[in-house]
Amino acid sequence: MMTDEKKKVNLTIDGIQVEAYEGDMVLDAARRAGIDIPTLCYHPAIGPIGSCRVCVVEIENGRGLPASCVTPVREGMVVRTNTEAVREARRTVVELILASHPQDCLQCERNGRCELQALAMRLGIRETRFHREKEHKECDTSSPALVRDADKCILCGRCVNMCADVQNVAALGFAYRGTDALVTPMFERGLAESKCVSCGQCAKICPVGAIHEKEEWQKVADLISDPNLHVVVQVAPAVRAAIGEEFGIPAGTPVTGKLATALKMLGFDAVFDTQFTADLTIMEEGTELIERLKTKGPLPLITSCSPGWIKYAETFHPEFIPNLSSCKSPQQMMGAIIKTYYAKKAGIDPDKIVSVSVMPCTAKKSECARPEMNASGRRDVDIVLTTRELACMIRQAGIRFQDLSDGEFDAPLGISTGAGTIFGTTGGVMEAALRTVYEIVTKKPLG
Amino acid sequence: MSPFIRAHILVCSGAGCVSSGCHGVYDSLMRALEEEGILGEVKVIKTGCIGSCDLGPTVLIYPDGTFYQKVTPEDAKEIVEEHIVKGRPVARLFPRQAEGEPAENISSLNFFKKQVKVVLRNCGVIDPENIYEYVARDGYEALARVLTDMTPKDVIDTIKQSGLRGRGGAGFPTGLKWEFAQRVHADEKYVVCNADEGDPGAFMDRSVLEGDPHSIVEAMTIAGYAIGANQGYIYVRAEYPLAVSRLTHAIEEAHEFGVLGENLFGSGFSFDLDIRVGAGAFVCGEETALLASMEGKRGMPRPRPPFPANEGLFRKPTLINNVETYANIAPIILKGPDWFRSIGTEKSPGTKVFALAGKINNTGLVEVPMGTTLREIVYEIGGGIPGGKAFKAAQTGGPSGGCIPESLLDISMEYDTLTKAGAMMGSGGLIIMDEDTCMVDIAKFFLQFTQDESCGKCVPCREGTKVMLDILTRITEGKGQAGDIQTLEALGKTIKNTALCGLGQTAPNPVLSSIRYFRNEYEAHIDEKRCPGGVCKDLVGYEIDAEKCRGCSLCAKACPTQAIHPVAGEAALAEASGGEGGHKPKRRTYEIDNSKCQKCGECMSVCRFDAVSRR
Structure with a gap:
C-alpha cells in the first residue's frame, strides 16, 4: 500500500498528529495511530463498503458524520472519533441493526464468534429502543455445503462483495429495496440452483450467523x-x-x-x-x-x-x-x-x-x-x-x-x-x- | 403550401395533453382545415408542454395569441370554422381566471404573466420533432459559437461567471463541476444527462425532453467540448416513453444535420449521444446509483469520493448534470453571463421551474426568476387556493424537501433560503396544502415514499426511516406516546448525519420541518388524540346534530358504506304518521353508525343544513 510515490498527508485524529498517505482512509490512519474505531461491514479482505455507518467520525468543517472507512485523508484534516455526537450516532445505528435482528443469540451458530454481538457488547448496549418486524424467510438449506439464514442477515454486503469481486462468482446479490432488501441468489432461488461453487468464502466473511457451513x-x-x-x-x-x-x-x-x-x-x-x-x-x-x-x-x-x-x-x-x-x-x-x-x-x-x-x-x-x-x-x-x-x-x-x-x-x-x-x-x-x-x-x- | 401562412395553430402535445386527448384535437383541426380548403394557409404543429396542464388539451393561435382550454375534437372544428375562417374567437373556450373574467389572450393570463422562460423557452412554442423550428429559435448557434470561437476554458469560464447552479437539487455551481471534469487527464471522458426525474409531481425535465429535446443535445455537446469528452449518455426513466421517442428523433435529426457526430462545424471535435433507459427507481437519480445502473449493475449509491468528475461511468471522468441545468447552457453562451445574472438573485442567478400541484387553482409548470416569493407563485401565478380555503404550507423539493408554513409565504424562492428554512429546492416540486391538510399525515406520506425507494444499502436510511415511519403511523392512528416527537427528532438528526447518500440524508426533512413549524399538530395527535386537519381516519368521526337535521336523507344517499340511517324509534314514528294526504310527517332525523363509517366526509359535504360536523 505505502510506496514512496504516494504523497504524505498530515492530519490530526483525536488530537494526535498522524502521518498518512494520499489515498488512505481515515479508518486506516486512525488504526495505525492506535485509535480503534469500531466497524462492522468493513473487512480488510474486501474493499470498503460503507454500508453500516458504524465507523462514523466527526470532521472539522465537514458535513454530517462521514464513515471513516470510505473517507480519504486530507492534508490538515481534523478528525474526532469519540465525541458525544459520534457515540450517539454509532449507538443509534447499532440499535437500528438490532431492531430487526433475531434475539436468539444463544442458539445461533455464531454465538460467541459474532461480530454484531461483540460490537453491541463493546458499545455497552443493554436495551434497544427500536423494534421492527421483519418478514420471515425460510432457511436456504439447498446447498450441500452452506446454509443461508436471511432472518439473521444484516445486509452489510460483505458476502456479496466477496463472492463477486474476490471470488469472481457473483452467486449472491441484493434484491428488492428498502426494508425488503435481501441478499439472495438470483430470483430468490436456493444456493444449489445458483452458480455457487461452494467455496465458503461468504460464510467465512459473514459477520453474523446468516451464512454458515452446513453442520453435520x-x-x-x-x-x-x-x-x-x-x-x-x-x-x-x-x-x-x-x-x-x-x-x-x-x-x-x-x-x-x-x-x-x-x-x-x-x-x-x-x-x-x-x-x-x-x-x-x-x-x-x-x-x-x-x-x-x-x-x-x-x-x-x-x-x-x-x-x-x-x-x-x-x-x-x-x-x-x-x-x-x-x-x-x-x-x-x-x-x-x-x-x-x-x-x-x-x-x-x-x-x-x-x-x-x-x-x-x-x-x-x-x-x-x-x-x-x-x-x-x-x-x-x-x-x-x-x-x-x-x-x-x-x-x-x-x-x-x-x-x-x-x-x-x-x-x-x-x-x-x-x-x-x-x-x-x-x-x-x-x-x-x-x-x-x-x-x-x-x-x-x-x- | 402557399407562401403565405395566415395563422399558426399550436396544439400542446406534452404528456398531460396527450392523455387528455390532444391528438384527437389535432386530427380534427386538420380535417376541418381540409374541409374548408385552407390547409395550405394555416400551419398546425404539435408543440411540447406549455405548462398549464390542468387546462389541457390547450390550443394556442398566432399571430393574435388566443388561448383555448379543454378543447375537444368538436371544439376544434368550431375553432376552425369560427376563429380561423370568420375571425370570430370562440369565447366559451377561453380560460377563466380566479376572479372570474375570461382571458382570451395568453398574455393576459395571470398564470403566464410573471413567468420568465429561459429553460422552457421553446416548450409549447416549437414542434419538438422539427429541427428547423429549433434552429429558427437560435438553436445550435451556441454550439457553433463554442466550436468556432471559444476554447474549452472560455466555455467553462462563461458558465462559471454566469453563476449557474445545478438544478438537480443540491445547487452545486455548474461551472466548477465542469472545471473539475475538464482538469482530470484521461483517455476517455463522458458527459451524462440525469433525466431520472423521480420526485412525485415534478415533471419539468420531462417537459424539456418532450418539448425541446435539441436544447439538451446541444448543451451536452457543448459540455463534451468543454471537458474533453466525445460521448454522452442521457439516462432517462422508462416511464417517459414520449421523452425517449422525441430524444431519439432529435439525436437522429442532429446527426442528419451534422450538429452531432464527427468533426462538428469543421472544428475537428466529434461528439455522439446515446440514450440509456432506466427502470424507474427514485434512488437512480442519485448520481453514483445512476452510474451503477448505466453500467448494468443494481442502482445503488456508493460513497463519494471519488466523485464522478474523477471516477464516474466505467471509472472514467464523468460530468453529470440534470436536464434543467443543461437547458440553461445555450442561452448563457448566446446572451452572456451578465444577462443570466440579471435574472434571479445574486446567489441563485437565473430562473427555476416549479411543478405546481396540490390545493391550488392553477396547476402545472411555471418558470420564474429565482427569488420570486412563494406568495407570488401561490397567489398570482397559481391563482390561490380553491374554495377560498386558507393556505397552510407548501412542500418544496418533493420527498427530500420540507414544508414552508404560512408565516414564511414571503420567502425568496432560492437555494440557500429554502435550505435555511429546513426545506430544499430539490428538483422544484411545489405542492400546496390548504387548511384541510394534516401535516403529520403529509410527513408520513413523504417518508413512506423514501422508505419504499430506499435502496436498502445503509443502515440509517433502511432501518431508521422505517422506524420513523412506524412511529408516524402510530401517531396518525391515535397511538402516539409521550416522547415520540423527541425520538423522531433524534432519529431524524442521526439519519441526516450518517446516511450514505442524498436520499437518506434528506429523507427525514419532511418530518423534521413539519415538527419545526407544526409541532402543535403533532401534539394534538399524541396528547389529545385529535387530528386538526381532519384527515387521520382513526382520529376523526362525524356526527349529525339532531337539532339541525331536517331528515332530507341526502347524507344517507351519499354515504358509500350505508352507514347513515334514520334514528330507530323515530323512523317507525315517521312511518306511522306519514302518507296521510298532505299531513306533514313528524320530523325524523338521521344518525351515523360509526362501525360502518369510512370517514370520507361525503355526508358533511352534501348536507345543506350544516347538520353534520367532524370531531
Whole structure:
C-alpha cells in the first residue's frame, strides 16, 4: 500500500498528529495511530463498503458524520472519533441493526464468534429502543455445503462483495429495496440452483450467523454410536495445522498426533490420513502430465484437487475442462479405496461402512455429493466435516485436545511419504506433482 | 403550401395533453382545415408542454395569441370554422381566471404573466420533432459559437461567471463541476444527462425532453467540448416513453444535420449521444446509483469520493448534470453571463421551474426568476387556493424537501433560503396544502415514499426511516406516546448525519420541518388524540346534530358504506304518521353508525343544513 510515490498527508485524529498517505482512509490512519474505531461491514479482505455507518467520525468543517472507512485523508484534516455526537450516532445505528435482528443469540451458530454481538457488547448496549418486524424467510438449506439464514442477515454486503469481486462468482446479490432488501441468489432461488461453487468464502466473511457451513457433526456422532456400522474417518493435510487454533494452540502448529488420538477417542473405527491418497494423486497426476507431454495432450495440465475450483471452471470457464487433470481429489480417492480395497482387506461389508472426511473447505461437502463420485458402486464419501465441526465434536466429548498425547493413524491407509503434506499450502499440489515427475523422468530421487 | 401562412395553430402535445386527448384535437383541426380548403394557409404543429396542464388539451393561435382550454375534437372544428375562417374567437373556450373574467389572450393570463422562460423557452412554442423550428429559435448557434470561437476554458469560464447552479437539487455551481471534469487527464471522458426525474409531481425535465429535446443535445455537446469528452449518455426513466421517442428523433435529426457526430462545424471535435433507459427507481437519480445502473449493475449509491468528475461511468471522468441545468447552457453562451445574472438573485442567478400541484387553482409548470416569493407563485401565478380555503404550507423539493408554513409565504424562492428554512429546492416540486391538510399525515406520506425507494444499502436510511415511519403511523392512528416527537427528532438528526447518500440524508426533512413549524399538530395527535386537519381516519368521526337535521336523507344517499340511517324509534314514528294526504310527517332525523363509517366526509359535504360536523 505505502510506496514512496504516494504523497504524505498530515492530519490530526483525536488530537494526535498522524502521518498518512494520499489515498488512505481515515479508518486506516486512525488504526495505525492506535485509535480503534469500531466497524462492522468493513473487512480488510474486501474493499470498503460503507454500508453500516458504524465507523462514523466527526470532521472539522465537514458535513454530517462521514464513515471513516470510505473517507480519504486530507492534508490538515481534523478528525474526532469519540465525541458525544459520534457515540450517539454509532449507538443509534447499532440499535437500528438490532431492531430487526433475531434475539436468539444463544442458539445461533455464531454465538460467541459474532461480530454484531461483540460490537453491541463493546458499545455497552443493554436495551434497544427500536423494534421492527421483519418478514420471515425460510432457511436456504439447498446447498450441500452452506446454509443461508436471511432472518439473521444484516445486509452489510460483505458476502456479496466477496463472492463477486474476490471470488469472481457473483452467486449472491441484493434484491428488492428498502426494508425488503435481501441478499439472495438470483430470483430468490436456493444456493444449489445458483452458480455457487461452494467455496465458503461468504460464510467465512459473514459477520453474523446468516451464512454458515452446513453442520453435520451431529449426524456423525449418531452414526458412531450405531454398533452395526463401521465409521471410518480421513483427515486432510491442512486440518492438522488448523485445528490447534480452536484450542488455543498458535496458528500453524502441526498437531497431527493429538488429532489422531482425538479421533480415536471420539470413537471412529478407523482413522486414516488423506495424505495417503495425496501421494496417489501426485503419482497419477505426475504420470498424466508425462503422458500428455508425450502425446501432446491438452496442456497446460491443471490439477483437480480443489472441488471449488473444478466447479468454477465447469461453470465459468468450460473451455478449460480438457486441461483439468482426470484424477480424483485425494478425498475421493480415499473414499473409493475405503469402500473397495480396505473393505475387502478388513472383510467388512462396504454397505456397513460410513466414510467420513475432515476437510478444510466447504466445497468438499459438495464434492462428495456429486453423482459421479461412486466408484465403489455407492457413495464413496458419506459425510464431510469442516475443521470447525470436528473441533465442536471434540469439545463436546470433553476432550482436552491441547493436553492429548500423540497417537498414530491406522495402517494401511494412514501411512504416507509426507509429500502430500504440502498440499495444504498454496502451490503445494503443483510442487508435489513436479517433484514426482522429476523422479519418474530422471529415475533419480530428488535431492 | 402557399407562401403565405395566415395563422399558426399550436396544439400542446406534452404528456398531460396527450392523455387528455390532444391528438384527437389535432386530427380534427386538420380535417376541418381540409374541409374548408385552407390547409395550405394555416400551419398546425404539435408543440411540447406549455405548462398549464390542468387546462389541457390547450390550443394556442398566432399571430393574435388566443388561448383555448379543454378543447375537444368538436371544439376544434368550431375553432376552425369560427376563429380561423370568420375571425370570430370562440369565447366559451377561453380560460377563466380566479376572479372570474375570461382571458382570451395568453398574455393576459395571470398564470403566464410573471413567468420568465429561459429553460422552457421553446416548450409549447416549437414542434419538438422539427429541427428547423429549433434552429429558427437560435438553436445550435451556441454550439457553433463554442466550436468556432471559444476554447474549452472560455466555455467553462462563461458558465462559471454566469453563476449557474445545478438544478438537480443540491445547487452545486455548474461551472466548477465542469472545471473539475475538464482538469482530470484521461483517455476517455463522458458527459451524462440525469433525466431520472423521480420526485412525485415534478415533471419539468420531462417537459424539456418532450418539448425541446435539441436544447439538451446541444448543451451536452457543448459540455463534451468543454471537458474533453466525445460521448454522452442521457439516462432517462422508462416511464417517459414520449421523452425517449422525441430524444431519439432529435439525436437522429442532429446527426442528419451534422450538429452531432464527427468533426462538428469543421472544428475537428466529434461528439455522439446515446440514450440509456432506466427502470424507474427514485434512488437512480442519485448520481453514483445512476452510474451503477448505466453500467448494468443494481442502482445503488456508493460513497463519494471519488466523485464522478474523477471516477464516474466505467471509472472514467464523468460530468453529470440534470436536464434543467443543461437547458440553461445555450442561452448563457448566446446572451452572456451578465444577462443570466440579471435574472434571479445574486446567489441563485437565473430562473427555476416549479411543478405546481396540490390545493391550488392553477396547476402545472411555471418558470420564474429565482427569488420570486412563494406568495407570488401561490397567489398570482397559481391563482390561490380553491374554495377560498386558507393556505397552510407548501412542500418544496418533493420527498427530500420540507414544508414552508404560512408565516414564511414571503420567502425568496432560492437555494440557500429554502435550505435555511429546513426545506430544499430539490428538483422544484411545489405542492400546496390548504387548511384541510394534516401535516403529520403529509410527513408520513413523504417518508413512506423514501422508505419504499430506499435502496436498502445503509443502515440509517433502511432501518431508521422505517422506524420513523412506524412511529408516524402510530401517531396518525391515535397511538402516539409521550416522547415520540423527541425520538423522531433524534432519529431524524442521526439519519441526516450518517446516511450514505442524498436520499437518506434528506429523507427525514419532511418530518423534521413539519415538527419545526407544526409541532402543535403533532401534539394534538399524541396528547389529545385529535387530528386538526381532519384527515387521520382513526382520529376523526362525524356526527349529525339532531337539532339541525331536517331528515332530507341526502347524507344517507351519499354515504358509500350505508352507514347513515334514520334514528330507530323515530323512523317507525315517521312511518306511522306519514302518507296521510298532505299531513306533514313528524320530523325524523338521521344518525351515523360509526362501525360502518369510512370517514370520507361525503355526508358533511352534501348536507345543506350544516347538520353534520367532524370531531
